[in-house]
Structures are given as structure tokens and as C-alpha cells.
Amino acid sequence: MNDGSNTVFVDKSAPVKGRSRVARKYERSSDVRRFRGIGFAAAVTMLLVAGVGWWVSTLAPEGASGRTVSAPHKAAGLECESCHTSTATPDDDTCRTCHDYAPRRAPHVALAAEGSWSCLTCHPPHAAEGVTFASDGTVTRWHGETQTVLTELEGLLRPPKTMHVSLVDAAACSSCHVVDHDSDAAAACVNPTAGNLCFDIHRSSLDPERPVAWLAAAKVARSSPPGTEPEEDLAWWPWLAVFAGLLVAGGAALVWRALGNAVGKATGDAAADVDVMPATRVRLPRIDPSICIGCNACVDACPYDVLEMRNFLARVSRPDDCCGLTLCEQRCPTGALVMSDGEPIGDLPRMGENLESLDNPGVFLAGDLTGLPLIKNAINQGSMAMRNIHASLHARPAAVGTDAVDVVIVGAGPAGISAALEAQQLGLRFVIMDQGGVAESIRSFPRDKLVFDQPLEVPAIGALWMQESTKEELLAQWMKIIRSRQIHVQERTRVTGMAALQWGGPFRVDAVASTGQATQVMAKRVLLAFGRRGTPRKLKVPIPDPMVDHVHYSLADAASFAGQRVLVVGLGDVAMEAAVALASQPQTKVTVSYRGPDFKRGKRRNIEEVRRQAELGNIDLRFSTEIAQLEPGVVHLSGSGGTQTLGVDAVFVMIGNVAPWAFLGSLGIRRVDEGPVHVAPVHGHPHAHVAVAAAPRNQGI
Helix, strand or coil: CCCCCCCCCCCCCCCCCCCCCCCCCCCCCHHHHCCCCHHHHHHHHHHHHHHHHHHHHHHCCCCCCCCCCCHHHHHCCCCHHHHCCCCCCCCHHHHCCCCCCCCCCHHHHHHHHHCCCCHHHHCCCCCCEEEEECCCCCEEEEECCEEEECHHHCCCCCCCCCEEEECEEHHHHCCCCCCCCCCCHHHHCEEHHHCCEECCCCHHHCCCHHHHHHHHHHHHHHHCCCCCCCHHHCCCHHHHHHHHHHHHHHHHHHHHHHHHHHHHHHHCCCHHHCCCCCCCEEEEEEECCCCCCCCCHHHHHCCCCCEEEECCEEEECCHHHCCCCCHHHHHCCCCCEEEEEEEECCCCECECCCCEECCCCCEEECHHHHCCCCHHHHHHHHHHHHHHHHHHHHHCCCCCCCCCEEEEEECCCHHHHHHHHHHHHHCCCEEEECCCCCCHHHHCCCCCCEECCCCCCCCCCCCCCCCCEEHHHHHHHHHHHHHHCCCCEECCEEEEEEEECCCCCCEEEEEEECCCCEEEEEEEEEEECCCCCCEECCCCCCCCHHHHHHEECCCCCHHHHCCCEEEEECCCHHHHHHHHHHHCCCCCEEEEEECCCCCCCCCHHHHHHHHHHHHCCCEEEEECEEEEEEECCEEEEEECCEEEEEECCEEEECCCEECCHHHHHHCCCCEHHHCCCCCEEECCEEEEEECCCECCCCCCC
């Protein structure tokens, strides 16, 4: 995860000079916390609401409901009391008093039997619209009580008796179907040329004239928009109610503004304003040299050393390290630097705005895996993903046994922990597992590493603590929250595969513990919250058994290697930070092996510090070399100058990581540059699809 850390290895007894790279934090004080008029404003608002409500009730005509009755119902002489009684609300039995239509599709019949689906699901009683074909050829478009005779379509259909056709918006199906997905059964029912209208829900129960009426209604829908209510038919008192509502809303807005000034900014509870979607295109700064004044503001603002000053002008020196933040653009006083969109980013998982996979519905993604950098963003994504999962469980309930949990969270990093805390608050049953331990990636940071998340202006949502702090302070706060909230994390548990039992869930998640014990968990939803780093890239040479415990892929505590002979393989930011931390330990001999002829990438401050340590003799840089052979206590390096032999006590291999795309592909998650894939039906059931398969052997998260 790109956490934007600012790790500087200096003599702590000496003062740190230079310009600060840390923006001043928002401080809560009485200047913004106090609002003495809130009680008075609330009292006035309540009196206003009560007074306007009483006034409107005296003006409303007796018996008026404020709701319209559709034109066919009105023509049939139906009143509100025909459907609404003092003891019941309309249901299917009420509708079938006049209508003999019933669902004929098996899933709809099952839902109707459960009571979770009815006529009113698709046909809104007070906002219905449709078309009426009379036997004399008259065509009438109606919307509620409004009727419009379409003289230009007269004679389009002459049925033996008057026929009414309801126009059902496909949006009514969205709670159960993804109507614009080719693999969804509802796609066959939708007529996009008619404005996404569904027609064939009752096909098997209607007379032969009905399909002809549907075709005619589709033509009417294409050629004529719904009518509007004539002004003279509207009573004046609803407008008065609207005016009163505006007054109440105005008073509520004043109170809300006061509350926002008092506590909103201080608490950072701004979930609606937090963007949890990653950029879809590469964002890079563009600098106009004709108006750049060389003030260094953008260079000082960038936490990733993407920019540098050269010939008194700012320039982009390390575009690969840019994370698309706009701090540099905000600090530029002349507008010479602007962030612009470049090439599309292909190595991102295909997902919707609700963080749900487009190829495997029911699977959600959060954290570094989505391509959105920074720990704080991962925390926000985990919380928002769990809220979206909670909403989807109500919109698309999964039929599964009582032993199934609501969601399995894969990964116990910032996103996974935040999601678990949110799930607990929402009352969801969950299981969280990680192939390592809690916050394993942060534990691998060097000791006293400063966790510095930019931009500071982005608020954090959810219950997980996040402030600028050292690695140890951050972990202590997180573990305190996990223990106090009794969040049980299944550590050292690797997910090896996942299978969707039907389209959209439930899922069977297969996992293996470090003890070798295999487990299966049934879940209605799955949240993938692990990082993009995948697994560390291994050495190509065999490692003898006596050296297995002396080869490391991360550095957590440099002090524990004091006085040893250490070889660091690689020269990226992680490798350079590790080399500097090790070189700062007493009596420690550090050698860096890099296959390139010189520094190729990395933050400027890391490169400068490594060079300084090399000049002091604390680091031995060996460019254009690779490990040819590893023996107990000895490493053989090959290069253009021949073979070199080093005595070593520990080897740190920091040559990057293998991204988890192969494993994600086995779970049905595709990248943006791969495009969508057709999912095949399972066992002949149109609503059950195989979107995932077991992970390849020796893979997993």
C-alpha cells in the first residue's frame, strides 16, 4: 500500500532543519465549537412546523388524500375506500378483485408466496402510467389521473373491447435484477427502444390479443411522453403545503449549518463527501514553464518527491511515483501546474460505484486492491463497502442456511478492520481472516516509521482511529479498538478458493489455516480487502536449509540486526529505507546488491541518504550484480566484473512483489483492461451462475 510515509533517518539529538512538509492540522477550539443560538433556532423551527401543520390541515378539503387515482381506476368508479380499508392496506388479493392476472415465472411465484413480492412491486398505485386502446381506435396515454388523447395514433389498435396496458419502468426490477447485464434473466423482458419498459411478466396468463397490445403500447411510449396534469385540475392547497415545507426546510438548514460549524468538521463525520472510488486514468501534473516562477511550493507540497527544481523551474522527475493527489496544484500560486488525465489505468478491478465487482456480483472490494492509495482511503473504503453490502443484503436477499454469515472479510489490514467495525455496528454476522496477522503490512514497517497520510483535509469515516503517528502508536491504537470491540480475526488463515452457489451469492469460501486444517464458510456476501502487493518476489536461486531463517522479505526492527553482516537485494524505496535503517545500527556492515548500473527510481530523499551513507562507508553499493549462489553464511554475487563472495548473517530480498491478479482471476475478478466475461448458467437455472472457481494450487490470500 502506498502510505505516503515520511521516514527520515537522522541524529535525534540534533534539531531537524529545513521546511516542514507537514501541513498544519485542523484544531478544534471554542471558536468553532460554540454556537449559543442553537436552542433558540430549534425552538423556533418546532413552533413553525406545528403552526404550519395546523394551518394546512384547516385549509385542506375534507376527505382529500393528496394522492391521485389512475385513469382506468377512476373510469371504473373506484375511490380510495375501494382499496384502502380501516384495517388493511392493498395487497394482491385486493388487486385480484378486478384483475385476474398472476405471475407465471417460478422465481416471482416463489417471492410472492414468501410475501416479499406483490403486484405493487411493479405497479405503483398512485404513480402508474400506461396506454388505453378503445374499440373505436382512440388511443389515450395516461399518467395518474392525467389523460392525453393521441389523435395522431388513432386507429393504431382496435381491440374488441377496451384494453389497458400498464407501462412498467424496468427500474422496478432493479431490486432483484441487473437489467442492463446480458447474463441477467430480466434482459429478455426489457425493451430498450420503448424506454426500458418491461412487458412479458404475465405472458403465459394472457389472451392472444395481449402481445399485440404490448407492441402497440411500446410504439406509443416511443412517440409520446407522459402527459402533465392540467393546471385547472390541481387544488391550490398542496402548493401551500409545498411552501410550508420550504419554510421548514429553511429552518432546518439553518440548524444543520449551525451543527456543522459546531461539530461536523471537528468529528470528520463526512461520509457523503468522501470519494472512495479510485481514478480511472493516470493523473499527472503538467507544468507550464512560461508562467512557473520557481517558488518551490509544489515541490514542497508533494509527499512523494514526484517533482523537483531544475534550472529554477519545477519539473516532473518521477511520474511513476505520482498518486494523483492535487496538493501540488492547490499550492501553485500562478496556476502553472495543473493535474491532467492521461492514459486509462488498466490494472484495476472492474467494479461499480458501490465497490461491487461487475463480473462477480455479491463480491465487494476495498483498500489498496482497488488502486486507491493511502491508509485513510482504505479505512474509508472498508467502511463504505460494508454499508453497501448491508444495503445489498436488503435489496437482494440470498437464500441460504442459518449457519451462513452475512459477509466474509478477506484481509485484516486497514480496509478489513474498518469493514469489520462497520459490520458490527450494522448488526451483521461476519468472519474476518488474513493469511498473516492484523495489519501485517504496517507491522513490516521499520521501527519508529512515521505514518503520514496526505491529504490531511480528507476526513476519515468509520470507527477506526487514524492520525499522523508512528507505526507503533498506530498499531497500539488499532489493537486497543479491536480488543475493546471484541473483533475476532482468524490470523494465519489463507483463502484458497471461492465459489458462487448462484448468481449474486451466497458463496462458499475455502480457507486453510497455518496448521493445515481446511475450513469452509458459507456467506451471503464477500469483501476482498487485501493489498495489491500480493506475495514477495522470491530469489531465483535455491536457499539451503540452514539459511532459510536468515533470508527475510521485510524489515520490522533494524536494531535486532545490530553488529551483523547484512546484504540487501534491491534498490527501490523499501530496500533503500531498510539499508539506511540497518546502516544506522552500531557495528552493522550493510551491502546493497542491485542489478542495474545506477539508481533508477525512488524518492529523492532516500537516494540522497543512501549516497550519503555510502560516502561515509556505512553502505557498500554494488551495482550490476545479482545473487548467483547462496550457501550457509556466504553469498556469491555475479556481475560484469566476475564473481564476488560475501560473508553474511542475514539477507533481505526486497525486489518487489507478485501482484495477486492470478488469484483474483480465479475468484472471477477481472481487470479493466480485460473487459467483461460472459457467465454461464449453473444446472440449467437462469438465476444461478458460476462466476468463480477454486484458486490454483499454492495460491491464495
